[in-house]
Amino acid sequence: MAGQTDMELIKNGIRMDGRKPDELRDVKIVAGVLDNADGSCYLEWGNNKIYAGVFGPMECHPRHKQKADRAIVQARYTMAPFSVNDRKRPGLDRRSSEISYIVSQAFEKVVMVEEFPKASIRVDMQVVEAHAGTRCAAMTAASVALADAGIPMRDMIPACASGKVNDIVVLDLNKEEDNYGQADLPLAIIPSTGEVVLLQLDGHLTPDEFEQAMDLATSGCMDLYKKMRDALENSYGGKK
Amino acid sequence: MSEESSVKSNRKLVLPGDLMETKSKPGKGIFRSEGRIHSSVVGYSSDRSGYINVNAIAGRYSPKVGDKIIAVCAETGPSIWRMDIGASFNSTLHHSESGWKVPFGDTARFLAIGDAIWAEIFMVDAAGSHQISLKKDDCRKLYSGTIVKVNPTNVPRVIGKQGSMISLIRDNTKTRIQIGQNGYIWIDGEGENIALAQEAIETIDREATSEGLTKKIEKLLEK
Numbered sequence: 001m002a003g004q005t006d007m008e009l010i011k012n013g014i015r016m017d018g019r020k021p022d023e024l025r026d027v028k029i030v031a032g033v034l035d036n037a038d039g040s041c042y043l044e045w046g047n048n049k050i051y052a053g054v055f056g057p058m059e060c061h062p063r064h065k066q067k068a069d070r071a072i073v074q075a076r077y078t079m080a081p082f083s084v085n086d087r088k089r090p091g092l093d094r095r096s097s098e099i100s101y102i103v104s105q106a107f108e109k110v111v112m113v114e115e116f117p118k119a120s121i122r123v124d125m126q127v128v129e130a131h132a133g134t135r136c137a138a139m140t141a142a143s144v145a146l147a148d149a150g151i152p153m154r155d156m157i158p159a160c161a162s163g164k165v166n167d168i169v170v171l172d173l174n175k176e177e178d179n180y181g182q183a184d185l186p187l188a189i190i191p192s193t194g195e196v197v198l199l200q201l202d203g204h205l206t207p208d209e210f211e212q213a214m215d216l217a218t219s220g221c222m223d224l225y226k227k228m229r230d231a232l233e234n235s236y237g238g239k240k
Numbered sequence: 241m242s243e244e245s246s247v248k249s250n251r252k253l254v255l256p257g258d259l260m261e262t263k264s265k266p267g268k269g270i271f272r273s274e275g276r277i278h279s280s281v282v283g284y285s286s287d288r289s290g291y292i293n294v295n296a297i298a299g300r301y302s303p304k305v306g307d308k309i310i311a312v313c314a315e316t317g318p319s320i321w322r323m324d325i326g327a328s329f330n331s332t333l334h335h336s337e338s339g340w341k342v343p344f345g346d347t348a349r350f351l352a353i354g355d356a357i358w359a360e361i362f363m364v365d366a367a368g369s370h371q372i373s374l375k376k377d378d379c380r381k382l383y384s385g386t387i388v389k390v391n392p393t394n395v396p397r398v399i400g401k402q403g404s405m406i407s408l409i410r411d412n413t414k415t416r417i418q419i420g421q422n423g424y425i426w427i428d429g430e431g432e433n434i435a436l437a438q439e440a441i442e443t444i445d446r447e448a449t450s451e452g453l454t455k456k457i458e459k460l461l462e463k
Contacts, residue, residue: 039298057300057328068367112271112280117367119328147256150299150393152280154271155257192257192278232255232282236297237449 005180010166015177017046021170024160024220029141029231031148037124039149041231043141046174047131052141053124054149060120071116075103075123077138083130099135103142106188106197112152121151132178133161136186139198144228148235156228157197159188160220162213164205169212171220185210187217191225194218251284254294260285262292269294301326301392301422303361303370308379310387310420311372313355318345323357326392326422329369333359337373356382356426358418385416385428388438390445392423397448398441405444405454412461413437436461 009016019025025046034040037053044050060066060074077099081090103123111121123146125138136159143156163173164183173184183203189196205213254260258279264287266272271280279285281296303309303325314330315322319342321333333351335342340350351357358380362373373379390398398419399406410417415429415437425441427434440457447453 038300059329116328119368147282148298150281150296152269153256154280229255233253236253236282
């Protein structure tokens with residue numbers, strides 16, 4: 001958020017990539033792309049490219065992480081070395097372990113974990129190309145993959161960010177806006193109930209702006225939810 | 241075929257969280273929230289005789305007592321075998337349920353890792369663990385042959401109406417085929433015939449939702 005730039009991020013209400021402040025980038029979702037995973041999804045969101053694969057429910061390893069009365073969700077978020085401009089050193093780092101943790105927590109809210117005692121549901125998200133908003137994109141992809149794996153859950157969770165750029169609250173920040181903007185607010189909700197399962201804030205927002213950003217991100221999530229449903233309906237031949 | 245497609249058009253695809261408009265009692269694939277009924281999985285809903293169910297399209301096999309299944313040995317203990325049946329957990333086969341007189345610690349002589357059996361599920365407990373038995377009906381160890389794995393939800397498609405699909409494959413390939421409810425299918429016969437039967441079964445698994453499947457399989461088997 002602290003970056004400085006001469007770029008004009010918003011000019012006459014139009015952003016650098018030609019979007020209006022309340023517009024999402026183009027999203028393409030395909031369910032069931034991988035043969036070896038129980039469920040999978042490929043997602044393109046602007047320039048982000050992400051694969052998600054789900055395995056399980058299966059016996060939880062390591063054993064001390066097992067819960068006698070319910071399953072746990074073990075999510076893993078990784079970025080490919082070639083996903084960013086400067087080669088990313090492969091392996092776990094602080095950022096990816098944080099994202100893995102919050103995504104696991106979010107999914108344990110929707111997956112019916114009490115149906116599978118002692119089990120683990122593994123969710124692997126691989127960022128192939130990153131262009132800001134990958135944690136939201138990865139969660140969205142993982143939701144579709146979980147549904148594709150036939151895992152019972154209360155709802156799918158779409159995730160979408162909003163933020164502040166040039167003192168304007170905008171939806172779905174792109175790379176430049178993320179680097180040089182004033183705030184970034186990733187949000188994931190349960191569409192049927194409106195419950196929030198993930199909320200982070202990086203940067204500064206006034207209480208009014210925060211309300212505005214929440215409303216914008218919520219509507220973004222609902223738009224995204226429709227696209228997730230379309231992806232699953234297409235893959236199972238529900239729409240002809 | 242026309243009858244089959246008319247049945248299909250009545251089915252409705254539902255996704256996790258979808259509200260079900262019904263007065264029926266909740267069956268499987270369903271959860272209740274604030275007195276209302278929602279679907280919990282991707283599948284087709286059916287509202288029959290007072291119960292609403294959602295039959296999941298995907299997902300692992302969930303064991304039911306009495307199911308005939310094919311199990312592959314994954315691990316041996318001093319008096320038990322741990323068997324892979326494609327469910328969330330491996331199943332246990334206790335030596336007392338094997339029908340063999342097994343000396344303590346000598347389990348691998350009867351059933352080694354990778355060996356397959358035709359067995360029945362005889363116990364499932366609330367914690368999700370389950371046991372299988374070799375003592376029922378025609379249960380036995382499977383020698384020779386090969387095992388094909390399909391999605392357990394596609395097993396009825398592989399069998400067909402009154403076994404029409406599977407007898408089509410059996411007759412055309414001259415193979416012995418045994419289908420486990422868990423989606424593991426054992427094929428035995430001549431090498432090339434096995435390959436053909438396997439191809440047919442894999443085609444059914446891949447295109448389970450498409451129509452005119454019987455014709456496609458007939459064509460494939462004629463080659």
